[in-house]
Amino acid sequence: MSNLGLQVRQAAGSIDTVVADYAVGYMQHVLKSTEDAVLAQQLDIIKEVSFIEDLLISAGGDETKVKQLSSKLRENMEKQLKDNMAKLEITGDTSKRLLDIGLLNSKQREMDSSLALLQSTDIEHTGRSIESRVDKKKLQKAEAKIAKKVAKRNNQFVKYEASKLLNDAQKDDYDSFFLKVNPIEFGAGAGKSKDIKIDTFDLYVGEGQRILSDASLTLSYGKRYGLVGQNGIGKSTLLRALSRRELDIPKHITILHVEQELRGDDTIALQSVLDADVWRKQLLIEETQIEERITTIEKLKEEFDEESLEMKKLENEQSDLNDKLEEVHEKLSEIESDKAEARASSILFGLGFSQEAQKRQTKSFSGGWRMRLSLARALFCKPDLLLLDEPTNMLDVPSSAYLGDYLQTYPATILVVSHDRAFLNEVATDIIHQHSERLDYYRGANFDSFYNTREERLKIQKKEYENQMAVRAHLQAFIDKFRYNAAKSSEAQSRIKKLEKLPVLEAPEEEKTVTFKFNDPEPLSPPILQLLDVSFGYDSKNLLLNHVDLDIQLDSRIALVGANGCGKTTLLKVLMGNNIPLDGSVSKNTRLRIGYFAQHHVDGMDLNKNAVEWMNDKFHGKTDEEYRRHLGSFGITGSLALQKMQLLSGGQKSRVAFAGLCLSNPHILILDEPSNHLDTSGLDALATALKNFKGGVLMVSHDVTMINEVCKEIWVSEDGTVYRFDGSIEDYKKYILKKADASGVVKKH
Known part of the structure; x- marks a missing residue:
């Protein structure tokens, strides 16, 4: 029927x-x-x-x-x-x-x-x-409407108890989740638009906290959107809702979200990237199963007569299987399966995986490298909508440069959450600003043009608001003075009507000003901190550092760059005395205090404590009020200082760590990826504080904007040594891309 x-x-x-x-x-x-x-x-x-x-x-x-x-x-x-x-x-x-x-x-x-x-x-x-x-x-949409009506009637958000049909979601493995979000439908999107237009939706997180109200999301196919906004505004929540199709995205549009690190197992890195394309993986499994069944049928046919019913059944089945095998081969050809391994290897190489590393089991990699694997898997799949959440946080400068270069020619739609200005300037064709439960669009804008345009908008809005407030005040003063004056009553009534007709303007939102400040250290006589012909390795036959000379003064502003695994962290440990050189020496002023910000600083925090308690444990001698005032200057204000730190966002935890670092009164700051997780206001505050700091700075960072603003010298860790690079960070990026081309890395798709 x-x-x-x-x-x-x-x-x-x-x-x-x-x-x-x-x-x-x-x-x-x-x-x-x-x-x-x-x-x-x-x-x-x-x-x-x-x-x-x-x-x-x-x-x-x-x-x-x-x-x-x-x-x-x-x-x-x-x-x-x-x-x-x-x-x-x-x-x-x-x-x-x-x-x-x-x-x-x-x-x-x-x-x-x-x-x-x-x-x-x-x-x-x-x-x-x-x-x-x-x-x-449909059920979810209907229940959302009911919840909204209930909330509106009560003038507050009411947690609506949805049907159990919506609450029985199970945690799936990657393949199952991929096929649920992207069911196999070859050719289903032929001739269909891959633009995304979602009108008038609300989005909530946690216990009824609304992050978007009557918002509209428009993503044109082929554009690269940078999603920006303050920490905790709900950008990652929006990406997760899109990745799970909780928002109404056409089913023929494939989606992939790089959100968390890959689970490590015995699979080698290259194969894990190949397996990420579940469509290809399923087709290859199908091909193998069909070929095995055809082989079995050939053997079974030897046992029956040519005219027997059993032979006819086997021949019918074999004919069906041959047709299906041809169809599978056509589909594999359509997705260029034969080129998959070379393309996967190229992507991995660009993200820092050597040919040897590509053959290692995924469980042997650290969390940061597994995040890179997740990113490589997404790039390999080439979904119609690629969702990236802070993709450069775990990358070094070479890998970040490669990623930015790769995404510039990405053939589909990208929505990326990032606070890395240089990366957004390089990649984004449009900016979406999430704030005040809304999404504002800046078409044809990279981050810098968005920032400038937004500043101009705010100035205009502020001027309009102030002008109207002045007019309102003037009218109101006249009304108050002459309302009950018989001679002036008609003029007062005229002004009342004029006042009522004035459009209601909202005060332009003011972003919270955050100010980081590191205390100025007392002067020290040189040498402050020196490496003299230092060599180091955990094995004397495989040196990570070989004859390194490095000098840090109180006015130094040094950016240490290089591929992950080339010895940057090892060098920092030698400088701080955690690793003893096999050869050479480390010279320090006896009164030198070093402040160290670790990339994984969260690992050293007791997240069950609030920020005030943690500060009190680490740096004794102040009252709770003094700690709160100090944290407030780093943007941890009000109740944030008294919440358990596990409830804080990544950027807020970083601010707590910087507040603690300040109390150690260091002469030299050694910072390992300090910009990770910080939003725009936090990055601005950190850059200003480092420029004003009267001590020395040695920074390991992938953030080109931060390096440009703060650092005067570029030091490169490469091939077992560290040397001063003659040029800017932009020159270094060009050097890296040129070197990648010479190594045979394919940048295009």
Whole structure:
């Protein structure tokens, strides 16, 4: 029967949509059962049709029309069952045959309608659990509207208890989640627009905290959007909602989100990237299974006569499998499967994985390197919508330069959350500013042009607001003075009407000003801190540092750059005395105090304590009020200072760490990726504080803007040594990309 949904609506137009969808899904399920050799023998058609008939009538359907529908349905099912059983006698039991990918995914779409229809056991009849086919998105949208109405009526947000159909999400492995979000439908998007337009939606996080209100999201295919805003505003939450299709994205648009590090296992790095393309992986598995079954059939055919029924069954199956194998080969060719390994290796190399590292098991890599693997997997898959959350945080300058260069020619849509200005200037074609529960668009803008345009907008808004306030004050003063004066009453009434007609302007939002300040140290006589012909390695035959000379003074502003694994962290440990050189010496002033900011500073924090308690433990001698005042100057104000630190965002934890670093009164600051997690105001405050600091600074950073603003010297860690680079950080980036080209790294897609 064609168009069951329409026929159900004609027979029972007044029933609830959820019940109608369930009835249609159930009928489709029963119809499909007639095609299965095992299920068909167990099928009680009369009982199944009677159940649907009773359901529709009890839900409010027209009894006469429902019975007519039931009669047609029963007749159709009996005929289909008879035809299928007749076919079964000739072709044999196909239930044992290998299922092709198209059929598997057709089954998946019918059972869950590509993720929108959620299976559950909400409905029961005659003691059996029946699959519920409720449209999850429609139900979610309806319940969101109800929640909004309740909130509006009570003038506050009320936590709405949604159906259990929406609350039974399970944690899936990567392959399952990938196929749920991106079901295999080759050619499904042919001719369809891949632009994304989501009108008027609200987005909540946690216990009713709204982060977007009546917002609209527009993403044009092929554009690269930078999503910016203050820490804690909800940017990552928006990305997660998009990645799970909690917002209405067309199903033919594929999505991939780089959010967390890859789980380590025995899989080698290169294979883990290849496996990220689940479509390709499933096709290769299908190819192997079909070829194995064909080989088995060839052996079985040797045991039967040419004219036997068994031989005919085997030949029929082999013919079907050959057709499916040809289809699989066509699909593999369509996605250029033969070029996949070279492309995956190129991406890994660009992100810092040597040929040897690509052959290592993923469990052997640290968290930062697993994040790079996650990024490599996403780039390899080439989704229509690529979602990146602070992708440069775990990258060094060479890898960050490679990523920026790679994304400039990315053929689809990118939405990236980042506070790295240089990266956004290089990559973004448009900026989306998330603030005040809204999204503002800056078309054709990189970060710098967005920042300048926004400043101009704020100035204009502030001027308009101040002018109107002055007009209002002038009118109100006249009204107050002459309202009860008979001679001036008509003029007062005229001004009252004029005042009422003035548009209501909101005061332009003022971003919180954050000021970092490091205390000026007392003077020291040189040498302050020197490495003299230092060599170091955990194995004397494999030196990480070889004959290094480095001198840090109180006025030094040094950026230490280089690929991860080249010895930068080792050098910092030698400077601080944690590693003893195998050769050479480290010269320090005896009164020197070093302040160290670790890239993984969170590991050294007790997150069960609040910021005030942690400061008191680390730096004794002040009152709680003094600690709170000090934290406030670093942007940890009010209740934030008294919350458990595990509830703070990454940027807020970094601010606490900097506040603590300040109290150590260092002469030299050694900073390992200090810009990670900080938002724009935090980065500005840090850059200003470092420029004003009267001590020395040695910084390991990938943030080109921070290096440009703060540092006067570029030192490169490379090939077992450290040397002063003659040029700017921009010159170093060009040097890296040129070197990558010479090494054979393919940048294009």
